[in-house]
Amino acid sequence: MTNTAIDGDESMITAAQEADTRGNDVQGIHDDRDDHDDHDDHDDHDDRDERRWFKFHSKPFPGWLYAVFFILFDLAAVAIMQWGVSQSSTRVKLSSPTVGWGFVTKMWTQGNFVLVLNLLLWGVIYLIALMLINWFWIATPVFLAIPMILAVIEHFKVRIRYEAVLPSDLSFLGSNKGSLLSFMPAGAWRTIVGMVAIFLAAVVVCFLLYRVDGRSGRMVRFDNKGMGICVRMLLVILPALCFGAYISQVSTVGSWAKAFATALGDKPSMWDSVYDAQRNGPIVSFTRQLNPRIMERPADYSEETMAKLAERYQAEAERINKTRSANMTDSTVIYVLSESFSDPSRVPGLKVNKDSMPNIRRIKSGTTSGLMLSSGYGGGTANLEYMGLTGMSMANFDSSLTSPYQQLVPGEHWTPTINQMWGAARFSEAFHPYEASMYSRQTNYAKFGFSHFYTLTGDDQGNDIIKYQDKIDKSPYVSDAATYRSALEEIAKSDDNQFIQIITMQNHMPYHNWYKDNDFTAESTDPAQPLEKTETTSIETYQKGASITDEATQDFLDQLDELDKPITVVFYGDHLPGIYETAGADANNSLALHLTDYFIWSNKASDSRGSNIDNDAYSSPNFFVAQAAEHMNAKVSPYLAFLTDMHERISAMEPPVVNSIQGWDRIPEGQSLYLDRNGKPMAESDFDEQTRQLLADYRLIQYDITAGNNYLKDSGFMTLPGQ
Incomplete structure (x- = not known):
């Protein structure tokens, strides 16, 4: 024996x-x-x-049958989780993923095996449960209880907030347990009762199988009990280590885990957490965000280094403030991120019949303005938005960090943003005529310190619904005029100075001949290479939309001029629309396809009306706050003093750019793009000593805030004079 x-x-x-x-x-x-x-x-x-x-009533199940049961119950776990996120929604969405049975059929229709990846991840958890309990028919219902509970939570969160469960939600298991009730929609008890019934049915099935299994479901047995325990622990530890290694590496570009997930079909879609979970599976999308690689730790990073840095820029702030008389927070500052707004006439190889932005061109000629270097093309809005609100640059992050709003901000302990300079949350409001959950904005804006975030869907309690939701002709998106009107009413009724964030949606892709009486035309400058019909239709539709934005923006500024309080507007297009297929086919057009328009404008009640600062021809959104302070002749904090100095040496900076809509696997490869004040690219190897020092300081600052020990938090580095 x-x-x-x-x-x-x-x-x-x-x-x-x-x-x-x-x-x-x-x-x-x-x-x-x-x-x-x-x-x-x-x-x-x-x-x-x-x-x-x-012994005479049953026969032991053969080993292969246990394997079949393992796969079936593993599939059940994946199916249950897909149910949790695959509900239909009446809310508008940019696109609809393949869900339900299509999650399986895309293995042979698209060669996408992300189902297998989900099975492997859940299978590891299943195996660990089996080895810990050592009885198949007991461990199985215990294992199934995990996806059932998680699926119910996903179901509730998607219904309430149209957002999948994120790693940041783990905080609810700590001090915020009471907030879990905010995820309970009306009629939640029916879902809970139904899932409990399914679980009890699974328990009954497992019990019946246990009764007819002559083997009784015992997994591992040795005559030597110590040996049996050792083998089981080994079969727990090894899968757990593999699972942990996968989680620690799957967010890092170039790692084995990332390559493995990609090979099996993981296609990150991080602008929409529900879409991402539906498309790739909740466990795949969740684990991908658990351990993002943010930045490489600077070699000289330490508390002493950061203390000296803070002291250095405190002195620089004092020097700058000697020539400035205003306070930024004595005015209302409005950031307008105009979706996909840019000048079609600047696209290489494109001939248009008339100007789409005559009003904005005229506004730019009389105030601080120029071209903004964008990291995105046809997408990446939230990254530009993040840079504008924080003053930090995507160029400093690791190439694995493609979306700070999803991968970084939810887990940060300290998230300084420029709206916080105005003090209490009641002085910060945001407007976006779309889903509150897109790019996890609802969660992040609360963390940034915005008291209200007005959207189509509002908050968890149905508040903060944006007031005006008019659309133009066949366009599916809320018009810029309606968005401006919603914001203007809130601005006008407040006597306080505020920070206002506006993100429009009117010119979002796609473009399908939406507008009546559209007399804009576009054609190629090269008769030998004419535009395709679909490209022409998209461009001409976009031109009309841009002209409508141009008129609505002029009207918005005219109404701000009538208000008896100082207001400064920072307006910028986040990226070009991803419709210029002909121009995009030429790699030499990369820079041109990443330059949008921006301006900084002040109303009649402002002392800075008509200001036009030096070095404004080129910029990137991380420098806007420093430029706004200079435009307003406003005093600066040590942080804004640093950004002011940095912008003097490098006018614009972004990670490498590409002529296609950027995916969500990584920031493109290559050297970061740096522009001088004339818009000429600069090589980092050619920087002088002062520029090198500033860039090194930038990385230290950004690392301390996002991935380090937050040494700057209590140093006054972010504090304006007099606060």
């Missing part, structure tokens, strides 16, 4: 021996002497008694 025996085999051997020696006595008379000789453990007596009771 070998040292290792599976229960079913031992049962069969025992039954055969007893049949030979004592005949066909089905009552199963106990042989106490043999039992005491073979096993002293009381649990073994119980197991053998039970096996004798079943």
Whole structure:
């Protein structure tokens, strides 16, 4: 007899021996002497008694059948989780992923095996449960309870907030348990009761299978108990280590885990957490965000280094403030991120019949303005938005960090943004005529310190619904005029100075001949390379939309001019629309396809009306706050003093750019793009000593805030004079 025996085999051997020696006595008379000789453990007596009771009523399941059951229950876990996020929604969405049965069929229709990746991840958890409990028919319902509970939570969160469960939600398990009730929609008890019923049905199925399984479901058994425990622990530790290694590496570009997930079909879609979970599976999208690689730690990073840095820029702020007389927070500052706004006439190889932005062109000529270097093309809005609100640059982040709003901000302990300079949350409001959950904005804006975030869907309680939602002709998006009107009413009724964030949606892709009486035309400058019909339609539709934005923006500024309080507007297009296929085919057009328009304008009640600062021809959104302070002649904090100095040396900076809509796997490869004040690219290897020092300081500052120990938090580095 070998040292290792599976229960079913031992049962069969025992039954055969007893049949030979004592005949066909089905009552199963106990042989106490043999039992005491073979096993002293009381649990073994119980197991053998039970096996004798079943020995003529059941046969042990073969090993292959256990494997089949393992796969079936593993599939059940994946299906349950997909149910949690695959509900239909009446809310508008940019696109609809393949869900339901399509999650399976895309293996042979698209060659996408992300289902297999989900099965592997859940399978590891299943295996660990089996080894810990060591009884198949007990461990299985325990395992199934995990996805059932998580699926119900996903179901509730998607219904309430149209947002999947994120790693940041783990905070609810700590000090915010009471907030879990905010995820409970009306009629939640029906879902809970239904899932409990399904779980009980699974328990019954497992019990019946246990009763007919002559093996009783015991997984691992050794005569030597210590050996059995060691083997089981090994089968727990090894899968757990593999799972942990996967989580720690899957967010890092170039890692084995990232390559493995990509090969099986993981396609990050991080602008929409529900879409991402539907498309790739909740466990895949969740684990991808658990351990993002943010930045490489600077070699000289330390508390002493950061203290000296803060002291250095405190002195620089004092120097700058000697020539400035205003306070930024004595005015209302409005950031307008105009979706996809840019000048079609600047696109290489494109001939247009008339100007789409005559008003904005005129506004730019009389105030601080220029071209903004964008990291995105046809997408990446939230990254530009993040840079504008924080003053930090995507160029400093690791290439694996493609979306700070999803991968970084939810887990940050300290998230300084420029609206916080105005003090209490009631002085910060935001407007966006779309889903509150897109790019996790609802969660992030609360963290940034905005008291209200007005959207189409509002907050969890149905508040903060944006007031005006008019659309133009066949366009599916709220017009810029309606968005401006919603914001203007809130600005006008407040006597306080505020920070206002506006993100428009009117010119979002796609463009399908939406507008009536559209007399804009576009054609190629090269007769030998004419535009395709779909490209022409998209461009001409976009031109009309841009002209409508131009008129609405002029009207918005005119109404701000009528208000008797100082207001400064920072207006910028986040990126070009991803419709210029002909121009995009030429790599030499990369820079041109990443330059949008921006201006900084002040109303009649402002002392800075008509200001036009030096070095404004080129910029990037991380420098806007420093430029706004200079435009307003406003005093600066040490942080704004640093950004002011940085902008003097590098006018614009972004990570490498590409002529296609950027995916969500990584920031494009190559050197970061740096522009001088004339818009000429600069090589980092050619920087002088002062520029090198500033860039090194930038990385230290950004690392301390996003990935470091927050040494700057209590140093006054972000504090304006007089605060």
